[in-house]
Each structure stands twice: as C-alpha cells, then as structure tokens.
Amino acid sequence: MLRRLLKVFCLSLLMSFGTISGVSAADKTTVFVSIVPQKFFVEQIAKDLVDVQVMVEPGANPHIYEPKPAQMAAISKAKIYFAIGVTFEKAWLKKLASANPKMRIAHTDHGIQKMPMAAHHHGEGKDQKKEHHHHGILDPHVWLSPPLVMVQARNILTALQEADPAHRSAYEANHKAFITMLVELDGELRGILAGKRGLQFIVFHPAWGYFAHAYGLKQVPIEIEGKEPKPAQLKELIEHARKHQIKVVFVQPQFSTKSAEQVAKEIGGQVAFVDPLALNWAENLREVATKFKAVIK
Ligand SMILES: [Zn+2]
Numbered sequence: 001m002l003r004r005l006l007k008v009f010c011l012s013l014l015m016s017f018g019t020i021s022g023v024s025a026a027d028k029t030t031v032f033v034s035i036v037p038q039k040f041f042v043e044q045i046a047k048d049l050v051d052v053q054v055m056v057e058p059g060a061n062p063h064i065y066e067p068k069p070a071q072m073a074a075i076s077k078a079k080i081y082f083a084i085g086v087t088f089e090k091a092w093l094k095k096l097a098s099a100n101p102k103m104r105i106a107h108t109d110h111g112i113q114k115m116p117m118a119a120h121h122h123g124e125g126k127d128q129k130k131e132h133h134h135h136g137i138l139d140p141h142v143w144l145s146p147p148l149v150m151v152q153a154r155n156i157l158t159a160l161q162e163a164d165p166a167h168r169s170a171y172e173a174n175h176k177a178f179i180t181m182l183v184e185l186d187g188e189l190r191g192i193l194a195g196k197r198g199l200q201f202i203v204f205h206p207a208w209g210y211f212a213h214a215y216g217l218k219q220v221p222i223e224i225e226g227k228e229p230k231p232a233q234l235k236e237l238i239e240h241a242r243k244h245q246i247k248v249v250f251v252q253p254q255f256s257t258k259s260a261e262q263v264a265k266e267i268g269g270q271v272a273f274v275d276p277l278a279l280n281w282a283e284n285l286r287e288v289a290t291k292f293k294a295v296i297k
Helices: 002-027 037-049 070-073 087-099 126-134 146-163 165-192 209-215 230-241 260-268 281-295
Strands: 029-033 048-053 079-085 104-107 200-203 220-223 248-251 269-275
Touching: 029 165, 037 048, 037 146, 037 248, 037 281, 070 200, 070 248, 079 087, 087 104, 104 126, 104 146, 146 165, 146 209, 165 248, 165 281, 209 281, 220 230, 230 248, 230 260, 248 260, 260 269
Parallel strands: 029 048, 029 079, 079 104, 200 220, 200 248, 248 269
Antiparallel strands: none
16 A cells, blocks of 8 residues: 555656656747857856757858748747847848747847958068958957957847846856856966967968957968959968968868868968867867967967
8 A cells, every 4th residue: 555655656746747847848938049159158148048049050151051941930939039140140130030020139249349351361562452352341250259259148148138037137147157257268268379479370261360369369261252262362372371381271160171171282281170160169169279279380
C-alpha cells in the first residue's frame, strides 16, 4: 500500500514537473536577431526569459541573405526584432515589420558612429589619391568591437525592458554583469595585442575594421566594395604586402578563399581562418586576437 502510494506520488510529481516546464517553454517570448553573435548578446541580458532565433543562419552571408518561409512564419509570433544594420536588412526589415506590425524593431546599432567601409587598400606614393574613395558605404561590422557592443547592449536592454516590464530588474542585473564582462574582455584584448600597434593585416572580406580600430591595428582588404579585385588591384595589393612584409591573409568561412590563396602564394605566406560570425562571441574574439598576435609582424 505504502509502495503504491509512493508510486502515485512520484508519478504525479513527474507529471507536474512536466506541465511546469511545458508551460514555461510555450510561454517564452520569441525574439529575432539578424546574425549569430547578436544571439550571444541578447542571451547575456535576457538569459532564459526569451527564445532567440537567428535570421541569417550559420554559414550564410549577412550581406545578401533572404529569409526562408518558415522564418517569416516565426516572425509573426516574435515580440522584438533586434536589427544591427547588416546589408540584408535594407531589403528585408520593412517586409519583416509588415509581416508582424505588433513586433518591436530595436535598432541595436543606434548611437554608433559608423566608419566608411574599407574600400581600397592603401597604396603608397603615386597611388595615394586612391586611398580615400569609400563611396559612402558605411561599415556594418559593429559587433566585432567590445566597446561598440557596450552601446548595443544598452539598446538591447532598453528594448527588452519596454517589451517585458515585468522582468525589468532581471534584465538590468544581467546587463550589468554583461558590461563587466565586456570591460574585462576589452582589457584582455588590449593586453594580447599591446605590442602590435600600427601593424597591418590582410583580410579577404573587411569585417575587422572596428576590431582593428579598437586595438590599434590596420586592416588591408582584398575585396573591393564587395567584389573580387581586378588583376591590376590584386597586383598592387601583392606589392603592398611584400613591401610591408605581410605574411598572412585572413579569410572567413562564409566567403570564397580563392583570391586570398592567390595573394598568400604570391607573398610566400599563408591563409588563416578567422570567423566574424561565431556564436561563442567572447571566446572567439580572444582566439582571433591570439591568432593576430601570432602572425602580425
Ligand atoms: Zn561582412
């Protein structure tokens, strides 16, 4: 009898646990972000109070992404869309907003002074005039600089608190812890790259402009305004690399490595991967800084 009672008790306990977790999962607020690193940022501040969905799926290119039908369906249930200013948003943000007029659009890059996108690598002497043709394209890669992520964190906090005032203080406390983490990470990255001020690195797609700016490095892109360079431009870049004894060309998994390999071969150097879109954002930046430190001379 006792054993049977115990069994019933255990079963009902199990069932009530099941219901509790089931209800909370279904009740969770769904929010969207454009790119993977933003999922990291939002989860630092919201913890498990929200379910974060990523629009530009891992491996995809945020400059040309097109949302899938299933994602458009998920948007209709989302409470917040955290935009960051990546290129695909220009074509899609309005459509996403009209698919769910109740959804808040939070511009997490609000208040960030964007730099012109690095369009030409710096030539010397008679090519000097070419350097500053940027054609007004602003660099969207603001998630790769911890000081700029502090600005984004504040915008994320504000949107979460407005959409879900019941958890105001939880968001506030998590945000404070996140800022502490960002300050520490920033100091750590400064320490890693301390001896490298003013040095240059070559990269296929210029995603590391704000990172370079924050830590005193100089980014030299292969890609020119989103396009593969012309043979003459490639030649100029190779001469530049030889002159500055640059031995590594950075590439990222979302882009072709063909011209990077060509440059690396010409300069007797190597190609190295750095990922600007990793989910494990803080750890990834530490790894990137360590990689840069090891090869930038
Ligand atoms: Zn990019």
